[in-house]
Structures are given as structure tokens and as C-alpha cells.
Amino acid sequence: MDALEQFKKIMRETDNVVFFGGAGVSTESGIPDFRSVDGLYNQKYDYPPETILSHTFYRSHTEEFYRFYRDKMLCLTAKPNAAHLKLAQWEKEGKLKAVVTQNIDGLHQAAGSRNVFELHGSVHRNYCEKCHKFYDAEYILHSEGVPYCECGGGIKPDVVLYEEGLDNETISGAVACISRADVLIIGGTSLAVYPAAGLIDYYRGNKLVLINKTATPRDSMADLVIQGSIGEIFSKID
Numbered sequence: 001m002d003a004l005e006q007f008k009k010i011m012r013e014t015d016n017v018v019f020f021g022g023a024g025v026s027t028e029s030g031i032p033d034f035r036s037v038d039g040l041y042n043q044k045y046d047y048p049p050e051t052i053l054s055h056t057f058y059r060s061h062t063e064e065f066y067r068f069y070r071d072k073m074l075c076l077t078a079k080p081n082a083a084h085l086k087l088a089q090w091e092k093e094g095k096l097k098a099v100v101t102q103n104i105d106g107l108h109q110a111a112g113s114r115n116v117f118e119l120h121g122s123v124h125r126n127y128c129e130k131c132h133k134f135y136d137a138e139y140i141l142h143s144e145g146v147p148y149c150e151c152g153g154g155i156k157p158d159v160v161l162y163e164e165g166l167d168n169e170t171i172s173g174a175v176a177c178i179s180r181a182d183v184l185i186i187g188g189t190s191l192a193v194y195p196a197a198g199l200i201d202y203y204r205g206n207k208l209v210l211i212n213k214t215a216t217p218r219d220s221m222a223d224l225v226i227q228g229s230i231g232e233i234f235s236k237i238d
Contacts (some may be wrong), residue, residue: 003226018181022102024188028231029078054162080111082235088112098177117174119196125158187211187230
């Protein structure tokens, strides 16, 4: 039985699945991956992306941060691909209990997924640091320079920047779902970003499926490894 057939069999026989995904889930929707050859880390700016996307840089060079953020992080025309849509369908059917994602693009929710743990936040949520008023991504995209609230406070995206901690409530929810899952599918992630990648250590089930274009440090632990594009693979599952 080839890997795809094995995957189909696993999915037929379970109704307690959790999906843990990274940037590779969204690259097929046109959102750049940070670490791939043509990803953001290999493009040229005045500062490296990991510097720009740090808490320190946000505080000290806020206008420069927003120039990069609008240009490279706000991909608001992106649409869910086959992977997002299949996961939403499985949730509707009662098979998938949760999506745990490192992505900040909101595409899982756009596809119809409801129980989504966004480890690194979302570009769709932005708050005034003074009065906490909410602003959507369109507001940020069409603002100029540093976006300010009507109260005069600066607006900050609800995304986890380098040097910032993950949200405790999101972590707790993700850990609870992962630890209760029978099947954990890990897809589109190099498992290189911590602490997010460490969450899969809480998995206690008996079927670990790994789907990624390249090898990951956890391949040897998986019951099934499929190398390839996750959207393409999910599109072949009934």
C-alpha cells in the first residue's frame, strides 16, 4: 500500500484528529514562506526580516516595521487552498477536532475551520495599545506610516514578534487538543520554530503523520511520512 493509500485508510478509521501546520500550508495560496529558497529570509532589505519582525525593532523603528509589514505580511487577497478546505470539511464531518497553526494569515478560518489555535497570532486582529480598540487588517493596509487610533494610541498587530512570548491560553488549548488526539497530522512545517514545534511532544496517540516537502527532525518518529506539497496531497483524498 502506498503512502497516500495508507493516509486515506488512517483517515477513514478515525474521528479524533488534530492538525498541526506551518508556513507550507499557505505557500500554495501565494503567501511566502520565511525559510524556503525564495522565502522572505532570502530577500534583501535594509535589515534582515528576523530583525524587522522583532519586538525591539517594532519599538525603535515602528515606521520601518510597518513598511515591511504592509509589503510582505499582509497578503489579504490570498484564498484558502485544498489543504485548508479539506481540514474545514473534516471538522464539519466531526473527524478533525482542532487546527493548531503557526500561520498568521487567517486562511483556516476563511476556509470554514472554527476550532483554530493561532500560536503566532493573526494579521486580522490589531489593537490600540492605549484603549484596546480593535482594527482589522484592511485598516492597517490602507493606513500610512505608523497607524494610530482615534484616541491617539499606536496600533499594534496581534502577532507574536521575535522576543515576545506565546499566548498562554492559546498554548493551553493547543496542548489539550494535541494530548487527546488519536491521530496527529503535522503538515507544511520544518519543525524548526520553537517553542511552537515543541508542542507536538504532548502527543500521546498512536498515529503520527508527517507531510512536508522536505525532511524534518521528527521524520524518524512518524508512523507515516509523505514528502510533497500538502495542498496537492489533500486534494487527492476523498
